[in-house]
Amino acid sequence: MSHETTGDRRTCLAIYVALLLLTVVTVLVSYVDLGMLNVVVALLIASAKASLVALFFMHLRSEDRLVWGFALVPIVFLAIIILGTLVDTMLR
């Protein structure tokens, strides 16, 4: 576990700017009709932003594998819940 330095603060400021820019991009794209691609682009950008927040703001990149497991396993369960419910309701 390392203590933050000025370099880390600079990194976090860069991440902050990236998050703001990605927000602007996803809002601008939403005004363009791309059909089904709109959903794909919006979710990809949201996931990119979420990854940046988790890795840098929540310091996941400097955590050990145990914390990584606790961070990633719920996402697997979330996918099972959503896909499972979807399959069930669509085939009914």
Add this chain to the structure above:
Amino acid sequence: MSAPPDGHADPRVAFEAAKLGLWTFLATEVLLFGALFAAYTVFRVKYPELFRSEHLKLNRVLGTLNTFVLITSSLAVVLGVDAIRRGKARLLEIYYGATVLLGAVFLVVKYIEWAGEFRHGRYPGTNIFFALYFMMTGLHGIHVILGMGALAYVVVLSRRGRFSAGYHTPVEVTGLYWHFVDLVWIYLLPLLYLIG
């Protein structure tokens, strides 16, 4: 001093354990919101036209503004944690205080949005899109309120001189919680405001 035999007497181990505990809590939070995300997915697939027409009624500008507010508040938390890691308690109080204020700004904007929906006769019972909109933003809003309380309490503790570069576990774990609140909103913005 007679230390208990378990490793939690070691401050480093205690810190790692507290952090893992918070991540475990966040795992249950993912599933709490996950139920609503699952409902959203199912009904969006079932009624695509309804979602398309209804989501256009939301205020995209205010939703985006609130995204900027929350991302900025997350940066303040990062800088607050960084400050106390360097032993600067006063700086931590300023950054966490700013985060609480930004949380309040978020709620005011949210209030303006909800009031607007009510004025136009759009309530949770109007249709499934607005039911999900109010449920998801409402549950998220409750998390913002609880997070503000936790952060404010950390500021109070810091004023009493509880935290240093060597010990600041509550600062780190409340910070993690606040970032999670930001994370949820990062998905709510596109799902509700941008693609319906």
